[in-house]
Amino acid sequence: MTGLVRPYGDTTGDGMVQVSFTLPMPHSKVAEGAAAQLAAKMGIEPALVVHAKPMGPDFTFFVVYGPVKHLVDPSQVVVVERDYPLLTPKEVNGAVKAALRRRLVVVGACIGTDAHTVGIDAILNIKGFAGEKGLEYYRELKVVNLGAQVSVPDLVEKAIAEKADAVLVSQVVTQREAHLLNTREMSAAFREAFPPDRRPLLVVGGPRFDEAMAAELGVDRIYGRGTTPGEVASFLVHRMTLRDGAGAPPQEPR
Structure with a gap:
């Protein structure tokens, strides 16, 4: 026992x-x-x-x-553990500036008929969530928040126009697996529109997602309820440095 x-x-x-x-x-x-x-x-x-x-x-x-x-x-529970360090806003800004020498562009939206912007706003808006500032607060991040009920073609078009490094999608409506269907449609559209080495990072979040389904849904990361802006910003830096072969970003003493 x-x-x-x-x-x-x-x-x-x-x-x-x-x-x-x-x-x-x-x-x-x-x-x-x-x-x-x-x-x-x-x-x-x-x-x-x-x-x-x-x-x-x-x-x-x-x-x-x-x-x-x-x-x-x-002991038999399988979960997705965070495999990257949490960075402060200053560390995120420094890593982006050193690796890209430009601002990292993030495009966010609620796609399909989903009109619930609380989740995407908690991550993107400067007011943030759980005591953390949103991505708009980060000096080296350019945030484009498209809001609610954005079609997948419009999201792809905006990502191309903005030369997005990452696309963040929030899905709260889950009736008839709408969040899964919309995510699959979105990931397929981005793979069709971009060559593999130029496709932006695809990150989705919502309270009913299984974080272990990222590969199945064709996205780079899935976040569930309670995710903070700092977690997302740190992940973007982590994947950006891996893609560029720059190694782990420097961390300042706490």
Whole structure:
């Protein structure tokens, strides 16, 4: 049992979990019974329906609480670890200036019908996120924020016009795998428009992405929720120096 963990609710090792879901049924005792039955089939048994709320005339939202028997082994978890150092804005600026002798151009957008700009703005806008300034704050970065609902052809055209070094795309809308479809379309379009050695770095982010899918989706990096501007800026410098064969950027004493 060493290293295995079980969910915690009221007491250590009790396996208690809480899940929420919506059933396409009007609220009734039968609907609550159906919710408990679904929870049991999910391995939650006995399941207690602790909350049931009608969502219009034909749907009901449920919260179910109960124990599961499953154990998890953290040693078997596969994640994408950061493989580059986090740099300060000053270090990023110095690395870009030394390697490029010009500003590094970043084009950002929400593509397709996605109108949620909070994510892309958190990374690009000077106000930033989590206490960090956005990429607009970096003196040696030129940021072009195209905003929301940008078509893939328009994004490619702007990247060509701006001679972009990196393209950052945010995808929040995930219904019917829209974020995956849009990302695949975007990566294919850039590979068609650019020769391999001149294609800008493609970075996508959003709360429902699996960071391990970068190669499958044809992009250079995927970021999930909680990503900060400094992480993205450091990654751009890391990949830029690898591409140019300049080695790792110098780091100043903290």
